[in-house]
Amino acid sequence: MQEAMIEIEGLRKVYASGFEALKGVDLSIRRGEIFALLGPNGAGKTTLISVVCGLVNPSAGHVRVGSHDILEEFREARSRIGLVPQELTNEAFSTVWDTVSFSRGLFGKPKNPGHIEKVLRSLSLWDKRKNRLITLSGGMKRRVLIAKALAHEPEVLFLDEPTAGVDVELRRDMWEVVRGLRDNGVTIILTTHYIEEAEEMADRIGVIRNGELVLVEDKHQLMRSLGSKELTLHLHEPVSAVPTALERFDLRLAEDGHALVYSYDASREDSDHQGSIADLLASVESAGLSFKDLHTRQSSLEEIFVNLVRERA
Template identity: 65%
Template structure:
């Protein structure tokens, strides 16, 4: 799928993506990468220039009513009728999709989002975090099978973020497919089953989160030395060792996926040079570090896309 705007700007370039039923898929990318454009096309807000999109098996153009009824969208921007009450705006959203009234279901949503006590208040009287909860309630009002969360926790406090994470996990467990965009990489690391990285309108990588972190992550072994060093001995200079500024710590960086990391051999060589340590610990790259490296060098991990790749499935 591609999207070219007036003036020739290509926001999306040959997107080929399939999102699995019942998974949490995190779509990561810097500002302007094409995340919101992609979501807007799938949700029927923006038309693609080329390609085809299927949502729950329904073509979003030929069978747009069924496709849109399968999708719930929580947009980035906080916009809703300021003079409506919480309950009325959520009930109205359900009615827009032709769903029959279901007071018990709406009550359940509002309670899960801690909005039940606010149901009679007007939107304009709510805090920013509460307004964002209302947007989520509106998106869920018609019981969609696919839920898009476009920066759902932007500008909300840590407690609300945790509540939303718990709710998203419950939705996934109930079979809802969730596509999440976020600038909080720890959010993707906490919740996602798979991660897709988009940069400059192209999909750089799609991978299972745990596989991605094993495949592209680096591990570090940090050794707290008994006595400070002035420099790494010349004989050890090729061992990916770095010395802290104060000379009290040696850090060995190695591939997290490598079966033979050479740690035992390294420790033996350090002992042969009279270098003793009093403590050690290991750490592994976070998803944020992997993401930053991918965006800096998008071609490094990118596989050539087939020329006929023009379909997006959710």
């Protein structure tokens, strides 16, 4: 087992209005993993991040970052965290170099021009280092936010919707940086509306809804256990109905009658899949049908997420 970098126990947050944003959240995040926190708007993602980062006080529970309690050992805990917020909150008239260097100084770190240069180059900001922030595009400003979060060499990096409004090329560059950080032992926690990013990047997935953490699972295990697969047979000649001899396979007929779709559980063993598919193909031929092509597809993380949230609703 990898060492826990973040430990959350019984975390609750109730605002003065009486709204309960977090309802007894328990979560452990390992050092050096990428953890994706998914949930609909208003589910509690940003509140959870804000509590861990010391921006919002919890109503109950305990949070430790690198074994340091966020309330009793605030400075030690907070110095290990870098946060990239959703909002673009930069000083408009500062230069890129100055604002990133200032962020390092806020944590009491000595000047290290070499590290600042490395961060700026990794985010393709080196050529913009003398530019005032007011002159940058929205995507470049978001890169500056990431640079500020990395200035003090944190062990944990929170990315709250980091690629919102960012073009595809910029997004790819950011994820290359994230992969490099993970490879160097930095723990990454991200929230995103681009679920394909979580599917590509994350080691584990957590789903939060109405302030409750309803699921935490290894990404691949999640897709195996909750996903499904489909085998589509494209027929040479259309049929008006599924032949009686094939009804036991619970096939779905395409609207134009040119394809038969077989759905099966992705969590079953490959040998089971192969046996049932071989049986299906033999039965199709026995029923007098011939097919010109076949292909398979597996549920995406987005489909699993949407179905899971709908079921828990």
